[in-house]
Amino acid sequence: MENKAKEKGTAQLTINGKTIDLPILGGTVGPDVIDIRTLYKNAGVFTFDPGFTSTASCESQITYIDGGEGTLLYRGYPIDQLADNASFVEVAYLLLNGELPTAQQLEDFDWTIRRHTMLHDQIDQFFRGFRRDAHPMAIMVGTVGALAAFYHDSTDVNDPEARMISAHRMIAKMPTIAARAYKYSVGQPFISPRNDLDYASNFLRMCFAVPAEDYEPSPTLARAMDKIFTLHADHEQNASTSTVRLAGSSGANPFACIAAGIASLWGPAHGGANEAALNMLREIGSVDQIPEYVKRAKDKDDPFRLMGFGHRVYKNYDPRAKVMRETCHAVLDELGVKNDPLLAVAMELEKIALEDDYFVEKKLYPNIDFYSGITLKAMGFPTEMFTVLFALARTTGWIAQWSEMIEDPSQKIGRPRQVFTGDTARDYVPITKR
Ligand code: SDX
Numbered sequence: 001m002e003n004k005a006k007e008k009g010t011a012q013l014t015i016n017g018k019t020i021d022l023p024i025l026g027g028t029v030g031p032d033v034i035d036i037r038t039l040y041k042n043a044g045v046f047t048f049d050p051g052f053t054s055t056a057s058c059e060s061q062i063t064y065i066d067g068g069e070g071t072l073l074y075r076g077y078p079i080d081q082l083a084d085n086a087s088f089v090e091v092a093y094l095l096l097n098g099e100l101p102t103a104q105q106l107e108d109f110d111w112t113i114r115r116h117t118m119l120h121d122q123i124d125q126f127f128r129g130f131r132r133d134a135h136p137m138a139i140m141v142g143t144v145g146a147l148a149a150f151y152h153d154s155t156d157v158n159d160p161e162a163r164m165i166s167a168h169r170m171i172a173k174m175p176t177i178a179a180r181a182y183k184y185s186v187g188q189p190f191i192s193p194r195n196d197l198d199y200a201s202n203f204l205r206m207c208f209a210v211p212a213e214d215y216e217p218s219p220t221l222a223r224a225m226d227k228i229f230t231l232h233a234d235h236e237q238n239a240s241t242s243t244v245r246l247a248g249s250s251g252a253n254p255f256a257c258i259a260a261g262i263a264s265l266w267g268p269a270h271g272g273a274n275e276a277a278l279n280m281l282r283e284i285g286s287v288d289q290i291p292e293y294v295k296r297a298k299d300k301d302d303p304f305r306l307m308g309f310g311h312r313v314y315k316n317y318d319p320r321a322k323v324m325r326e327t328c329h330a331v332l333d334e335l336g337v338k339n340d341p342l343l344a345v346a347m348e349l350e351k352i353a354l355e356d357d358y359f360v361e362k363k364l365y366p367n368i369d370f371y372s373g374i375t376l377k378a379m380g381f382p383t384e385m386f387t388v389l390f391a392l393a394r395t396t397g398w399i400a401q402w403s404e405m406i407e408d409p410s411q412k413i414g415r416p417r418q419v420f421t422g423d424t425a426r427d428y429v430p431i432t433k434r
Pocket of ligand 1: 234270271298304306308309310311313364367
């Protein structure tokens with residue numbers, strides 16, 4: 001990747017009686033940044049930004065979010081246009097390569113992905129080492145991390161060809177791994193991928209077919225699954241993507257980096273929110289219980305949060321949530337579960353939260369996780385699988401961001417500093433004198 005941020009002026013910082021100039025850099029859209037790479041050398045101080053709420057960690061050309069407007073662009077294309085018009089494989093090509101594919105490029109890429117969906121036969125033995133009741137995210141973290149033990153011929157991060165093969169392998173094999181994690185948890189035999197099926201249909205069949213009876217998803221469900229993958233594919237420098245970049249900055253192999261991203265995504269404040277949101281709706285149980293839970297969410301002394309609400313960046317409606325809401329209704333209509341009690345609670349909770357002063361003032365809107373859980377439950381996935389599906393889709397974004405980081409001429413190993421408030425040097429005290 002060629003660095004494209006341009007100098008737009010200079011910021012001056014006066015500290016400890018010394019004034020230093022810091023370049024101001026600007027991108028194609030979004031806030032300018034103050035380049036502080038020389039700050040410690042020239043002023044002997046660090047910046048302090050826990051949670052990185054005001055810190056740009058890298059230059060990127062992949063995804064852009066306008067949190068105030070509630071817009072999300074993948075390589076410049078609005079998420080709703082991609083979700084409505086493109087397939088997930090087409091979006092994966094766009095995220096990896098920067099441009100929408102021609103018909104021939106898409107055919108070739110799709111052919112390649114379909115022929116990387118199988119797993120090394122030994123990996124099926126690997127799965128059998130887990131307990132049947134293991135959380136599928138634990139299985140996914142372990143299995144993806146172990147891929148380097150099976151595909152060590154594409155782990156040379158400095159070889160563009162190896163990076164491309166790893167990217168294809170990760171995108172193609174995550175559905176097979178995710179489906180196996182599900183099948184293993186329900187005690188059913190693994191179903192092999194088929195090259196004649198599209199990405200989403202292949203995944204749904206690997207999840208829901210059994211040797212005794214095949215499974216062919218309806219076009220509506222396959223399209224819904226495909227859209228859900230597109231909505232979850234990438235999202236700037238979120239916690240899990242930043243984890244992948246930091247792991248990759250040391251030169252770690254791509255499988256290890258993606259496993260690190262999966263581990264970070266698992267948290268309920270991040271990708272685990274779809275599982276947590278559905279569990280919350282179940283806990284609320286009925287519409288008349290909602291006021292009590294909204295009261296708890298506002299109480300600073302109560303750790304309860306409305307899962308599926310709020311976002312570090314979006315201070316407007318998450319544009320993915322809008323598409324997710326439409327997809328949710330399409331799936332529920334298709335499956336004839338229009339009267340899902342959890343959906344009734346979700347719709348009423350959304351209505352109340354969008355009118356409540358606390359949520360309005362704090363700009364806490366429903367995010368993508370609010371509706372994805374209800375949709376995936378209706379499609380037959382157990383709650384524990386929701387974050388696995390998020391990780392399946394986000395693997396494409398992680399791989400695209402990891403590749404961009406490797407190709408960034410300015411990238412170096414990530415090594416944040418700290419403000420130390422612990423004990424200064426002191427001598428050891430023998431145990432007899434403590
Ligand atoms: C994802 O980063 C990404 O892009 C993530 C993601 C992606 O695609 O990668 O979009 C996926 O992780 C979506 C978010 C899923 N998480 C949840 O739904 C969990 C519930 N949400 C909260 O945990 C929270 O909103 C976060 C973690 C998402 C954001 O946390 P922040 O950055 O601390 O939120 P904030 O600074 O905007 O909070 C403002 C205020 C705070 O109160 P004050 O300290 O100002 O008094 O709102 C409060 C927060 O305490 N608040 C909530 C709340 N979320 C924030 N209060 C009640 N319920 C909530 N859900």
